[in-house]
Structure formats: structure tokens, C-alpha cells
Amino acid sequence: MTSEGFDELVVELPERAVVTYDPRGLGQSTRSDGSAVNDPRLQAEDLHALIGEIGGPVDVFASSGGAVTGLALVSAHSGDVRTLVAHEPPILGVLPDAEAAEQANAAVGRAYQERGWGAGLAAFLGLSMWQGEFTDEYSAQPLPDQAQFGLPTEDDGTRNDPLLSGASAPVTGYEPDVEALRASTARIVLGVGERTGQALTGRTTRELAALLGQEPVVFPGDHGGFMTGNPAEPNDPAAFADRLREVLTGAS
Structure with a gap:
């Protein structure tokens, strides 16, 4: 985000001096390290580094x-x-069903790579909305229909979405x-x-x-x-x- x-x-916090920022490579923040x-x-x-400046x-x-x-900041x-x-x-690793959760998350990435942004985001929304552990019932479901979420059904050919492409795997991992x-x-x-x-x-x-x-x-x-x-x-x-x-x- x-x-x-x-x-x-x-x-809603006018009494505070608030600093917001775009993480590296997102929004107006650019990166030159060759990585996404x-x-x-x-x-x-x-x-x-930002806190050091302010x-x-x-x-x-x-x-x-x-x-x-x-959490990584506080640790370091x-x-x-x-x-x-x-x-x-x-x-994901803190969950009792971590392996199943990781498999469900990987399925989102496959949907994106195979069918494009609309299908990938629909799969992500299905993952995010599921209540409880990731059971066989979850994995047996068909992928959500992107049209039900108002998402495009055509594949625009891009595969660089920061949420769906695998670029954020270190976050969930x-x-x-x-x-x-x-x-x-x-x-x-x-x-x-x-x-x-x-x-x-x-x-x-x-x-x-x-x-x-x-x-x-x-x-x-x-x-x-x-x-x-x-x-x-x-x-x-x-x-x-x-x-x-x-x-x-x-x-x-």
C-alpha cells in the first residue's frame, strides 16, 4: 500500500505531526537496485533511515x-x-495450518500467472475472505469468478503486480x-x-x-x-x- x-x-489526527511514505519501489518511491x-x-x-532524518x-x-x-524495524x-x-x-508461518495457507497463497500466484490480473485478484479476494483454517473444502473450490467482483475478464498481458506476482513473498514468508x-x-x-x-x-x-x-x-x-x-x-x-x-x- x-x-x-x-x-x-x-x-482524523490533526493533533499529531504525521509522516506517511511510499515504500521502496511503490507509488512515487523509485528504486535503482534492479529488484522488484x-x-x-x-x-x-x-x-x-527516514526516522533518522526526522x-x-x-x-x-x-x-x-x-x-x-x-515488526522488522522494531527487531532491528x-x-x-x-x-x-x-x-x-x-x-503465514505463525498459523497452525501454515503449510495449507502457503499452498492457498501460491494458488493465487498461479491464477495470476496463468490467467492475468482479474483472475489473480479474484483468487486473492477469495483467499482473504475465507473464514477459518484452509481445509480440503477450500482447496477443492473452483477459482472465484472475477466478474462477481467486477474485475476484468480479459488478460492485459502484464505480470508485474506487486501483490500478485510473487514480489511480496518475503512479506507473507x-x-x-x-x-x-x-x-x-x-x-x-x-x-x-x-x-x-x-x-x-x-x-x-x-x-x-x-x-x-x-x-x-x-x-x-x-x-x-x-x-x-x-x-x-x-x-x-x-x-x-x-x-x-x-x-x-x-x-x-
Whole structure:
């Protein structure tokens, strides 16, 4: 996700000086290392450099893949951060059904490579919306019809989507350093959406929280609770900001 995904949240936090940024190679951020891979450890070093420029320690809110980067940052540079709120990090290896989850994730990549962006994103949405462990029932399903999500049925021939191409495999495959996180001087809060339920990122968040000896903090909305999102079932960025404010001030 690029920085504009947080615009609605930032507006609701006028009392704070907020810095958002585009991760390496995404949005307006360019890269010259010849790679398209999104590695949270490398992105954590970028964030460390940014914090060095603006002055730390800072409070960090990060969601999804960014939450994984936040965990990598705290593991490597604990002194940069006062509080990390890691909202629904998709770390597959912490799940009891990690192997099945990894196979389900790989099937998304195959759908993309074989049939294009619409099919790949439909498969990703099916993966993201599935509730509970990845059972034989899940793997026996046909791929979701992209038309039901309003996605294009024609293949435009591109295969460079950062979410679907495999470029973000180091994100879902990240292995958290639990000992380093437990020993960190930073306060670490795992956040989960109240509407996420037993979907993949809700489950990964709860499992990681358990490894760290804590309960996740519940935030309004779903995986993207900080932006309005689907108009049929919109999130409430203002309510999300209120909850984040409580967490950052230690009132929760």
C-alpha cells in the first residue's frame, strides 16, 4: 500500500505531526537496485533511515505488509520506536495450518500467472475472505469468478503486480524474531479489525499476539478499517482514529 491509503486516517489526527511514505519501489518511491522484491527487512532499513532524518523515537502505525515492516524495524532498531501498532500483519508461518495457507497463497500466484490480473485478484479476494483454517473444502473450490467482483475478464498481458506476482513473498514468508520482539524496548501492539473475524489476517494477528504473550487490540472495521473502502459496508476512519489515539496514549 502507498501513502494515500492513509489519507482519511491522517485527516482524523490533526493533533499529531504525521509522516506517511511510499515504500521502496511503490507509488512515487523509485528504486535503482534492479529488484522488484518487497522485502520487509530492507524496507525496515529504509524506515530506519527516514526516522533518522526526522528524529526519533516515533510512534508507528502500520497495516498489513507495512505491519510486517514495522515488526522488522522494531527487531532491528528498537530504539527508533516508542509504540508500534501492527494492524493485521499477514505472516503465514505463525498459523497452525501454515503449510495449507502457503499452498492457498501460491494458488493465487498461479491464477495470476496463468490467467492475468482479474483472475489473480479474484483468487486473492477469495483467499482473504475465507473464514477459518484452509481445509480440503477450500482447496477443492473452483477459482472465484472475477466478474462477481467486477474485475476484468480479459488478460492485459502484464505480470508485474506487486501483490500478485510473487514480489511480496518475503512479506507473507517473514519469520518474526519473537525473542527480539519480546525483549524490545518499544511497546508493541497487535491490532485486529472487529469485522475481520477468522479471515487470514485476523488469524495471523491472533497467533502472533499469542507468541508475544498478549491479546490483540480490536479496532473498528475490517482489514482496511482506516479507510472508507467498500461503500456497501463502509469503514469509519474517524472511529478507527479514535481507537488508535486511545492505544497510542495508553488508554486501552
